[in-house]
Amino acid sequence: MLQLLDQEGQYEVPSKYSQYGEIIDQLGEADYKKFYRDMARIRRFDEEATALQRQGQLGLWVPAIGQEGAQIGSGYAVGNKDHIFPSYREHGVAITHGVELMSILKMMRGVNHGGWDPNETRFHHYAIVLASQALHAAGYAMGVKFDGLVGTGDPENDLAVITYIGDGATAEGDVSEALLFAAVNESPLMFFVQNNQWAISSNVETTTKVPLFTRGLGFGVPGIRIDGNDVLASYAATKLHMDEIRTGKGPFLIEALTYRIGAHTTSDDPSKYRQSEEVEFWKAKDPIIRFEKFLRRQGIGDDFFEQVTQDGEDLAKEIRESTFALPDPPMENIFENVYTDPHPLVDAQRQWLQDYESSLEDNE
Amino acid sequence: MAKISKFPLPDVGEGLTEAEIVSWQVAEGDQVTINQVICEIETAKSVVELPCPFEGTVSELLVQVGETVEVGQPIIAVSVAGSDPPVAAPIADVANADKPAESPANLVGYGEGEQTKSRRRKSSGMSSSAAAAAAIPAAVIPTSNVMAASQEANVSAKPPIRKLAKELSVDLSNVDPTGLHGEVTREDVMRAADQASVFKNISTPEAPTDREERIPVKGVRKAIASAMVESAFTAPHVSIFVDVDATRTMEYVKRLKASADFAGVKVTPLLIMAKAIIWAVRRNPTVNSTWTDEEIIVHYFVNLGIAAATPRGLIVPNIKDADKLSMFDLAVAIEQLAATARDGKTQPAETQNGTITITNIGVFGVDTGTPILNPGEVGIVALGSIQKKPWVVDDEIVIRQVTTIGATFDHRVVDGDVASRFLADVASVIQEPALLLD
Numbered sequence: 001m002l003q004l005l006d007q008e009g010q011y012e013v014p015s016k017y018s019q020y021g022e023i024i025d026q027l028g029e030a031d032y033k034k035f036y037r038d039m040a041r042i043r044r045f046d047e048e049a050t051a052l053q054r055q056g057q058l059g060l061w062v063p064a065i066g067q068e069g070a071q072i073g074s075g076y077a078v079g080n081k082d083h084i085f086p087s088y089r090e091h092g093v094a095i096t097h098g099v100e101l102m103s104i105l106k107m108m109r110g111v112n113h114g115g116w117d118p119n120e121t122r123f124h125h126y127a128i129v130l131a132s133q134a135l136h137a138a139g140y141a142m143g144v145k146f147d148g149l150v151g152t153g154d155p156e157n158d159l160a161v162i163t164y165i166g167d168g169a170t171a172e173g174d175v176s177e178a179l180l181f182a183a184v185n186e187s188p189l190m191f192f193v194q195n196n197q198w199a200i201s202s203n204v205e206t207t208t209k210v211p212l213f214t215r216g217l218g219f220g221v222p223g224i225r226i227d228g229n230d231v232l233a234s235y236a237a238t239k240l241h242m243d244e245i246r247t248g249k250g251p252f253l254i255e256a257l258t259y260r261i262g263a264h265t266t267s268d269d270p271s272k273y274r275q276s277e278e279v280e281f282w283k284a285k286d287p288i289i290r291f292e293k294f295l296r297r298q299g300i301g302d303d304f305f306e307q308v309t310q311d312g313e314d315l316a317k318e319i320r321e322s323t324f325a326l327p328d329p330p331m332e333n334i335f336e337n338v339y340t341d342p343h344p345l346v347d348a349q350r351q352w353l354q355d356y357e358s359s360l361e362d363n364e
Numbered sequence: 365m366a367k368i369s370k371f372p373l374p375d376v377g378e379g380l381t382e383a384e385i386v387s388w389q390v391a392e393g394d395q396v397t398i399n400q401v402i403c404e405i406e407t408a409k410s411v412v413e414l415p416c417p418f419e420g421t422v423s424e425l426l427v428q429v430g431e432t433v434e435v436g437q438p439i440i441a442v443s444v445a446g447s448d449p450p451v452a453a454p455i456a457d458v459a460n461a462d463k464p465a466e467s468p469a470n471l472v473g474y475g476e477g478e479q480t481k482s483r484r485r486k487s488s489g490m491s492s493s494a495a496a497a498a499a500i501p502a503a504v505i506p507t508s509n510v511m512a513a514s515q516e517a518n519v520s521a522k523p524p525i526r527k528l529a530k531e532l533s534v535d536l537s538n539v540d541p542t543g544l545h546g547e548v549t550r551e552d553v554m555r556a557a558d559q560a561s562v563f564k565n566i567s568t569p570e571a572p573t574d575r576e577e578r579i580p581v582k583g584v585r586k587a588i589a590s591a592m593v594e595s596a597f598t599a600p601h602v603s604i605f606v607d608v609d610a611t612r613t614m615e616y617v618k619r620l621k622a623s624a625d626f627a628g629v630k631v632t633p634l635l636i637m638a639k640a641i642i643w644a645v646r647r648n649p650t651v652n653s654t655w656t657d658e659e660i661i662v663h664y665f666v667n668l669g670i671a672a673a674t675p676r677g678l679i680v681p682n683i684k685d686a687d688k689l690s691m692f693d694l695a696v697a698i699e700q701l702a703a704t705a706r707d708g709k710t711q712p713a714e715t716q717n718g719t720i721t722i723t724n725i726g727v728f729g730v731d732t733g734t735p736i737l738n739p740g741e742v743g744i745v746a747l748g749s750i751q752k753k754p755w756v757v758d759d760e761i762v763i764r765q766v767t768t769i770g771a772t773f774d775h776r777v778v779d780g781d782v783a784s785r786f787l788a789d790v791a792s793v794i795q796e797p798a799l800l801l802d
Binding site for chain 2: 048056057059060266267268269272320
């Protein structure tokens with residue numbers, strides 16, 4: 001398993017992983033601070049969103065607490081031309097590519113169906129039907145290859161595609177199909193598996209018989225296992241292999257071992273299916289605490305951490321106020337993106353609903 | 365200036381309709397901050413903590429521990445400092461614009477009773493609810509309707525009492541309040557409900573003009589439906605019946621009622637029936653067991669379930685270790701069980717781990733029925749009405765108090781011979797309660 005930072009924040013590159021160490025060598029203090037700031041920011045955001053759901057302001061929340069290292073590290077390693085096909089827990093990856101946090105909350109409040117422009121951010125919409133995003137990514141990556149946007153050696157031209165899936169999704173047929181298509185087409189596709197140990201209430205032992213980083217081997221997709229709570233390992237592995245993929249080397253799989261500290265979503269109660277000892281075991285491996293230890297070893301002092309905490313509180317307040325201020329969407333939105341061009345049936349339905357609404361009292 | 369903000373119970377899952385307050389972590393007068401945990405609630409899915417959406421002083425806890433509340437019902441009132449509302453309520457509340465209380469509007473689908481805006485069809489004519497009345501131009505509202513609505517609103521009663529009154533169809537403005545501060549108490553509502561029930565069947569309501577009504581399947585009704593389907597389609601049911609002369613049971617009940625020892629306790633034929641079942645179980649233990657696909661677990665204790673009709677539907681709480689109770693203690697337990705169920709306060713644990721059930725359909729004047737097993741149990745006994753009927757004694761027709769006892773068993777566990785012997789044992793006690801001295 002690739003690990004560059006141990007639980008005490010001690011940085012060490014094992015000799016067989018020296019090529020990953022070389023990638024970290026290119027980072028500076030500003031990058032480290034950015035990693036830390038974003039991990040802390042997304043966690044505070046997550047806590048506030050959970051509270052907002054409990055207060056009836058969001059229909060659902062999908063917490064990512066504990067997975068910040070895997071998400072922020074790999075997110076920053078994805079290039080600015082690459083395309084990202086997330087699952088629905090990748091809030092950390094989202095902020096590394098300019099997705100507004102409020103747009104995620106808009107979707108969870110149900111005032112829109114997506115919330116951001118995938119053409120602009122290259123961060124595609126959340127996939128609520130899990131594992132389907134692997135197929136979307138496989139198709140997109142095939143298209144990238146057909147268009148000659150990979151393996152030319154021109155960094156202005158070449159790009160790669162990455163999809164984020166979980167341990168549970170690897171047990172679905174979609175992922176097997178995506179692995180096969182990516183492999184036989186030698187598509188520029190990275191499968192980033194966040195193995196957070198639990199597929200809702202099913203432990204990873206019930207969804208796989210072999211380590212997940214070997215899942216692609218039979219299809220011809222090599223893989224590596226990394227410590228997903230080590231933000232530097234996550235960055236280095238994603239960067240190195242995405243660079244390789246852009247050169248036309250074909251698909252690759254990263255299994256990031258991590259842990260979902262919270263519930264699967266606000267709709268379930270994890271204490272019903274797992275032991276608190278297990279949660280405590282993983283809390284000790286927390287990616288943010290570990291990285292703070294590393295930064296303090298680098299001589300970064302209290303001022304920085306206090307500022308990050310204060311920024312988190314400001315963000316929480318802003319998120320809270322913005323959520324309460326979200327307007328209800330206009331009814332017409334329902335019909336807007338059903339077809340690209342006008343469609344008589346959609347027009348008739350829109351008219352029917354308008355008539356119905358205006359037959360009610362108290363219209364706005 | 366301080367403002368009172370109320371926090372309506374949110375849907376913390378997806379599509380949950382109600383939750384029970386498990387504990388309060390704040391009390392009236394406490395300072396609270398945004399996101400401070402104020403209480404624990406239990407939904408059909410899980411126990412979760414609720415964070416407070418306001419900062420201020422708790423002015424009132426609107427719901428008591430143990431109470432089940434519907435999504436949208438306010439659970440806590442917080443006095444928030446400052447003139448600005450703590451949160452922008454995105455949905456304008458026309459009907460309650462003049463009320464001091466403000467609540468954050470929840471997402472679509474969270475009914476909040478009279479606090480949500482009314483969106484009736486324009487053609488629906490007049491409305492009886494105060495909120496709707498205020499939303500319609502005053503000219504179309506008959507004066508009397510407004511009067512009735514405002515009288516109801518002027519009555520002083522706590523929210524749980526209002527809810528109880530609503531469930532029991534008691535009009536609060538017609539109840540004489542006996543509370544210390546002139547408020548309507550739980551007892552007042554119960555008394556009014558009892559009075560009302562005496563006349564309940566006298567007038568038949570007019571036939572509705574609509575051709576049909578659609579009642580959403582949810583809550584207790586949904587739980588009953590799925591339990592019944594599960595039971596009916598997993599356990600092969602076999603039902604048997606016996607007519608029995610219950611004259612001596614009725615005499616026994618009469619004597620117990622008159623005895624000083626049983627003063628203040630409700631004594632009914634159901635009590636003798638409960639004792640009869642416990643006695644017959646000891647003689648035929650397999651009727652008091654549980655089927656698992658690997659084994660049959662025979663219980664040498666009786667958690668006696670008693671089917672109770674409540675305003676929200678059927679529930680079957682049980683009396684734990686009923687076989688260890690004396691006649692007096694059993695009578696007390698039955699009375700308490702029924703009262704708790706009627707108040708809607710039955711805890712989930714009280715309906716779990718039952719071993720055999722009685723359903724007393726006789727109180728409805730019905731002879732007998734074929735009861736469906738309470739899931740997890742293999743026997744259920746139905747007590748029919750006890751009525752004077754012709755009965756043959758020593759080749760002569762005499763008038764006796766006769767009843768029919770029906771019982772259903774899970775044939776995977778109980779064969780016809782055991783079933784028949786058990787029911788005959790129950791019947792023999794009803795015929796001769798002195799057998800209980802055995």
